[in-house]
Amino acid sequence: MTEIKFKLIYPKWKKLEGQTTFNLPPHGPVVMAASLPEYVHVSFTDENVEDIDFDEPCDFVGISMMLSTQVKRGWAIAQEFRKRGKKVIFGGISTMLHAEETMLYADSVFLGESESRMEEVFSDFRNNSLKKLYNYLSIQPPIELVGPARRDILNRELYNHKGVQMVDLFHASRGCKFSCYPCAVSYLGGRSFRPRPINKVIEELETIENNRLFIVDNSLAQNTEWEMELFKSMIPLKKKWISHTIEDDPKVLELAAKAGAWYVYQAVFDTSDYIKERIKRYHDFGIGVEGTILLGLDNQSEDDIKRLIDFLLEIDLDLAEFTVLTPFPHTKVYDDMIRQNRIFDHDWNHYNADTVVYKPAQMSPERLYELYRYAWDTFYKDETQEQKMFRLFANVVMREMSDGTFKPRNRNLVNMSFGKEVVRNSN
Amino acid sequence: MKVVDEYIDTVYQFKGLWDLPSACGLKILRSDKHTVVLVSELYRENPGTSITNVTASLAMQICHDHEIDPKKMIYIERCPEMKSKLNFYSERNYTVTFTFIDGVLNNPQYAEISLEELRKYIS
Numbered sequence A: 001m002t003e004i005k006f007k008l009i010y011p012k013w014k015k016l017e018g019q020t021t022f023n024l025p026p027h028g029p030v031v032m033a034a035s036l037p038e039y040v041h042v043s044f045t046d047e048n049v050e051d052i053d054f055d056e057p058c059d060f061v062g063i064s065m066m067l068s069t070q071v072k073r074g075w076a077i078a079q080e081f082r083k084r085g086k087k088v089i090f091g092g093i094s095t096m097l098h099a100e101e102t103m104l105y106a107d108s109v110f111l112g113e114s115e116s117r118m119e120e121v122f123s124d125f126r127n128n129s130l131k132k133l134y135n136y137l138s139i140q141p142p143i144e145l146v147g148p149a150r151r152d153i154l155n156r157e158l159y160n161h162k163g164v165q166m167v168d169l170f171h172a173s174r175g176c177k178f179s180c181y182p183c184a185v186s187y188l189g190g191r192s193f194r195p196r197p198i199n200k201v202i203e204e205l206e207t208i209e210n211n212r213l214f215i216v217d218n219s220l221a222q223n224t225e226w227e228m229e230l231f232k233s234m235i236p237l238k239k240k241w242i243s244h245t246i247e248d249d250p251k252v253l254e255l256a257a258k259a260g261a262w263y264v265y266q267a268v269f270d271t272s273d274y275i276k277e278r279i280k281r282y283h284d285f286g287i288g289v290e291g292t293i294l295l296g297l298d299n300q301s302e303d304d305i306k307r308l309i310d311f312l313l314e315i316d317l318d319l320a321e322f323t324v325l326t327p328f329p330h331t332k333v334y335d336d337m338i339r340q341n342r343i344f345d346h347d348w349n350h351y352n353a354d355t356v357v358y359k360p361a362q363m364s365p366e367r368l369y370e371l372y373r374y375a376w377d378t379f380y381k382d383e384t385q386e387q388k389m390f391r392l393f394a395n396v397v398m399r400e401m402s403d404g405t406f407k408p409r410n411r412n413l414v415n416m417s418f419g420k421e422v423v424r425n426s427n
Numbered sequence B: 001m002k003v004v005d006e007y008i009d010t011v012y013q014f015k016g017l018w019d020l021p022s023a024c025g026l027k028i029l030r031s032d033k034h035t036v037v038l039v040s041e042l043y044r045e046n047p048g049t050s051i052t053n054v055t056a057s058l059a060m061q062i063c064h065d066h067e068i069d070p071k072k073m074i075y076i077e078r079c080p081e082m083k084s085k086l087n088f089y090s091e092r093n094y095t096v097t098f099t100f101i102d103g104v105l106n107n108p109q110y111a112e113i114s115l116e117e118l119r120k121y122i123s
Helices: A028-033 A068-083 A093-097 A099-103 A118-126 A185-189 A198-207 A224-237 A250-258 A273-284 A302-314 A332-339 A365-379 A385-403 B055-065 B115-122
Strands: A004-010 A040-046 A060-064 A087-091 A108-111 A133-135 A168-170 A212-215 A240-243 A261-267 A288-295 A319-324 B010-015 B021-030 B035-040 B073-079 B092-101 B104-113
Touching (some): A004 A028, A004 A068, A028 A040, A068 A087, A093 A185, A319 A385, B035 B055, B055 B073, B055 B092, B073 B115, B092 B115
Parallel strands (some): A060 A087, A108 A133, A288 A319
Antiparallel strands (some): B073 B092
């Protein structure tokens, strides 16, 4: 069968000011690429780390988008390719969140999960009968079909900072049984938790050369038996990993630590003993904690925000990431804001969790932004974000050295950062 | 957090955005003058689109299935109390008005009402 040259693009977005910038290898495109038919040759460009060659020979263009801040750039990229006579299909998380608008810029839009669906899409493309919409939002493929992602399409050297390779992204489940206020995952992946079979997870982990991973699942704490089985099976691999929440149960935490839990993200939404004790339990098992702190909730006054920041310093968080509440489509916060007519900024480029796009309940948007800056500045006043990150990094290096998995940095890339030469200060 | 609410008589299945199978709580009160339609969000028990994401389309589907004249409808969206410690799951109620053009409801406009006002609508 004649080969189809498929150009897959991951649009760039503006990075947040004042924060350490890292470019991680994207996950959505490599998962999607694994579901392509054999006759499709894929060439991938992550615009965050390299420029797009709009004249690269190809038959068909795919644009994969994860963030709301990517969609406008994705639409512009599509226009460039369509001007050159190429057909463009969109997919990915933010395509699903912004599907109606995206259809205005696309020859085709794919909604849902790609496993077992791509043969239809590419066959239609080949027969010149590409559909405007492939809607598989409500029909998820069996979770067993999720196979090892195609990480071979990535240019690994671009995800490297001064010789240190960035973590690889990986997922062990889909869907989420929780309906958290600011989150759209249950809309995107369904409201039931769909864990991958453990043998499939381990099979994929074994294919990843990188020892350091980011398990991107929304929450692993949704099925204790599966979670414990997962951690038990991961122990022999000696990987070191970051993840979102894991279950706060000593027997789970013990297994997680043995399986290589490096640090976890933990939402900190109040100053309760519950949070304090939870953080302590992670630390007791040698697991670091990066607090994720949402500012601008309706119940937060200025004093509450200041108290919360003092509390974060008291509880010895390893890192903290502050974000401004952002009403992403298909979340409860979006519905609430729409009903209350509180959204004043509809520019998706501003939906970066660093910009106030709505009227907060207890202060002006400007004051909320000031407090957001105050939170970053205060938390990192005595030790910068880079210094705190270095401590966590040193921790993982020590653990790798003790279990024989440490790989020194790539000396050939010590003068490069994400594909660009490092400009060193001569002073 | 299962939604149990005195303002829900039945669970109504509807087509959400992109035809996603979706569900909401429904209570209909008919009188000579108008019909009150009380639509409740079900959160985790709603497998698809929220009621607010497709307000006008959902109102049309209910009018069609229950033979309600959209021009004589009082439409109320309800976020039931979820007994959560997080205050954004406390009870909120909104009346919704629409423009009605060529037999189709459009442009939903929301106005928050108190529980007392809600009770007046359904008494």
